[in-house]
Amino acid sequence: MASRLVEQLGAENVSGASAIALSEQIRAVILDGRMTVGERLPSERALAFELRRSRSTVTRAYDLLEADGYVSRLHGGGTRVALPNAYVPPTASDDVSAIDLSIASMDSTPGLYDATVRSLPRLAALRGTSGYSLQGLPELRDAVAQRFIQRSLPTSPDEIIITSGALNALNLILTTIGRRGERALVEQPTFPHAMDSLHLHGYRIVPTPVDVDGWDAVHLMDVLLKVRPHVAYLIPDFHNPTGATLPEHVRDRIAATARNAGTHLIIDETTAELDIDRGWTPTPLSAFGPHVITIGSMSKIAWGGMRLGWIRAERDLIRRLLAVRPSFELGTALLEQCIAVELLADMPALTSHVRARLHAGREAVSAGLDGLPGLHMPPTPGGLSAWVDLGAPLSTRLALAARDHGLIVPPGPRFTVGGVLERRLRLPITLTPERTAEAMSRLRSAWDDLRTGASVPDRALKQAAVI
Known part of the structure; x- marks a missing residue:
């Protein structure tokens, strides 16, 4: 079985690489975040065997990484991922020219300011409450439910939880239903932070391919039936990063197959509203079974600074999610919720x-x-x-x-x-x-x-x- 480093490098990508080239590839994997600080790397002998290179080449590569501060080596403790002492990950804010x-993500919609102003009386009316909103404001849950109804999916506000963004929603779901050591099906490629969350919750990831031309539906359903993953995380509308959309007839088959396999389908719809000229509007995958859990967000259609998302699920799961949520969060900020009500009222x-x-x-x-x-x-x-x-x-x-x-x-x-x-x-x-x-x-x-x-x-x- 390949080490995690070789999985991230891709053995074919470093085939025949010199020590300098190998060290640069490993450094790129570290700086991408694909290997974490403190994570143990294969021994020189083991990595040389995996890559079919001489041990001296691997030793030289590790020497170069150690000299620049990207690995630390202790006698008897192996080689571990590190970062230089003076290292600060750069962002666009560190260099205004970058x-x-x-x-x-886009900057905010022009209507955000006016929506914020209109939301203030709604926020003021809530001052007499505790200020905590575990499931979300009823009027916002109703507005989100209406978005599903307009897409031909009957939905009650009781089937909605308002969250602090889509990634927060995913982590709440995994905290509630997650099983460490189980398998999770994801598309290849997919949203990197979703994979990070699945790793954090102890899942072993099984990929299924998707490209700009779409999904390999046969492979996807074959994996569902043979591997029977505990969860499957899919982005069926304007898939991130390929932009593909899952055909309607395939949605039905995937939902049925997942139900037979006992797999929880987690459907990410954060990109579902980002239509330019697709020419058709598919039925939400949640319409094909009550076992489907849907995640949505305002961040892509309004502004990334609005950390507000939602979960749509059957009522029994909603109750379980609400029971777990107080262990790490007591609700979503009320101001964002009040603004979202105003924005959703003018979706066109x-x-x-x-x-x-x-x-x-x-x-x-x-x-x-x-x-x-x-x-x-x-x-x-x-x-x-x-x-x-x-x-x-x-x-x-x-x-x-x-x-x-x-x-x-x-x-x-x-x-x-x-x-x-x-x-x-x-x-x-x-x-x-x-x-x-x-x-x-x-x-x-x-x-x-x-x-x-x-x-x-x-x-x-x-x-x-x-x-």
Whole structure:
């Protein structure tokens, strides 16, 4: 069985690599967050055996990493992941000239300010209460339920819990129903922080492939029946990062198969409203069975600063979730809930703004990639990003090269299990056209560096990080 390091590197990606190249790849995995500080790495002998390289090559790679502070080595204690003492993960705020493409999110909707002002009387009326809202304001739960009803899925406010964002919702679900050591099915690629949450709750992850052309439905259902995972985390609408949408007839089959396998389906709908020109609106996957749990969020359609999401589930599970929630949280902030009520009351304006912004962002990314040899941007009918094909396994090298040009972009393997998909790069379509044009100019410079054989400056390698 391969070590976690080799799974993250992808043995084929480092086949024949020199000691310097191997150390750079390991450093990239550490800085991506795919290996955690303090985690033990394979011994020199074991890693050499796994990679079919000489032990001296691995020893030299570890020496280089130790010299730069990326591993610590103790006699009898093995080699463990570390970070340099002076290391501070850079963000766009550390350097005002940097452009951060690791976060695929738009700035706030123009209606946010007015919605906030309109929400204040509602908030003021709550001053006589305790201020704690374990399940969420009744009027907000009703507004969320109405969104499902408008999509042909009958829903009661009693089937809704308001949470502090979608990731908070996922962690509440896993805290309530999770089983350490069980298997979890995820798409490959998928939202990295969802994988982090599943790892945190002790799940062993089993991937199923999805690409811009869609899912391998046969493989997905075969895994459900043979592996019988405890949970399956899926993003069926404008999948992050590929942008694909799961066909209606496949939704029905997946729900039925998961029910037969005893698998809890956790459906992430945070991107479901991000339509540009898909041309059709699918039925929510929750419509195909009461065992389906749905997660939603305001962060992608209104603003990432609004940490507000929700869970839709059958009433028995809602009661269990409410029983567990006080162990780590006593509800969602009331101001965000009051604002969300106002925003959801004017969804046509909200979705119109989202559509226009995403369309402009998509066109800007397409224009910026035009003429770059070897790169292909697939059709992107909606969602957060374009899942760009680089034509060769260069994603990590390109991400590192981009750092020297003030561009933070996560490589394809950050979205995967096992360090694969080095041919892919996620490019957000959420920035303004002007900001996107500048980002694409910097990406072009990094791409030119790779094509001309320019080396990645050591300072860029030492400061690379994905947030």
